[in-house]
Amino acid sequence: MTTTEDVFNELRQVFDPEIPVNIIDLGLVYDVKIDGKTCNIRMTLTSQACPEARTIPEVMKRRVLDLDGVDDCEIDIVWEPQWTPQLISAEGRKVLGIEDPAPAAEGEAPTA
Numbered sequence: 001m002t003t004t005e006d007v008f009n010e011l012r013q014v015f016d017p018e019i020p021v022n023i024i025d026l027g028l029v030y031d032v033k034i035d036g037k038t039c040n041i042r043m044t045l046t047s048q049a050c051p052e053a054r055t056i057p058e059v060m061k062r063r064v065l066d067l068d069g070v071d072d073c074e075i076d077i078v079w080e081p082q083w084t085p086q087l088i089s090a091e092g093r094k095v096l097g098i099e100d101p102a103p104a105a106e107g108e109a110p111t112a
Contacts (some may be wrong), residue, residue, distance in 0.1 A: 002069045004032045007039055010063040016052055021095050023056065027087025030078070037071040039064050044083045051079075 011029055012022045021031055023043070041060065045053055057075045060097040064073040088098065 002039070002067045004034060004036060006067055007032045007034070007041070007064055007070075010067060011041075011060060013019065014059050014061060016046070016056060019046075019050070019096075021088070021092040023060070024074075025089040025092030027089065027092075027096070028056075028081075028083060030081075034070075037069060039070050039073045041073065041075045042078060043075060044078055044081075047082050048079065056084075 008024060009031075014023045015021065016023065016026065019026065022036075028044070028045065029041060029043045031040075033040045042059075043057075047053075047058070050052070050056075050069045059079065060075060061073045064070055085098070090103070093099070
């Protein structure tokens with residue numbers, strides 16, 4: 001039986017062709033749920049004008065549908081919450097040469 005971790009592992013193989021970081025480390029995938037043989041993914045893109053807006057979800061679907069026990073993959077692209085560079089993982093930041101943001105003081109919003 002396929003698990004959400006299996007799905008995340010597959011999605012770590014999907015890259016935005018313009019950025020050398022996978023979509024998980026970019027923070028584009030907000031949620032993965034498996035309901036029977038259907039995988040539901042809630043995600044965003046770096047911008048609404050993303051030139052890869054069709055390609056990335058197609059690649060994601062192909063990878064997820066290759067998993068045993070998954071017969072359908074639904075991808076919901078959302079714009080709230082909006083993607084920001086703060087969503088990039090520590091590993092992704094390392095690849096991109098971005099310093100980790102300083103931790104926010106108690107009661108303050110994090111900064112990039």
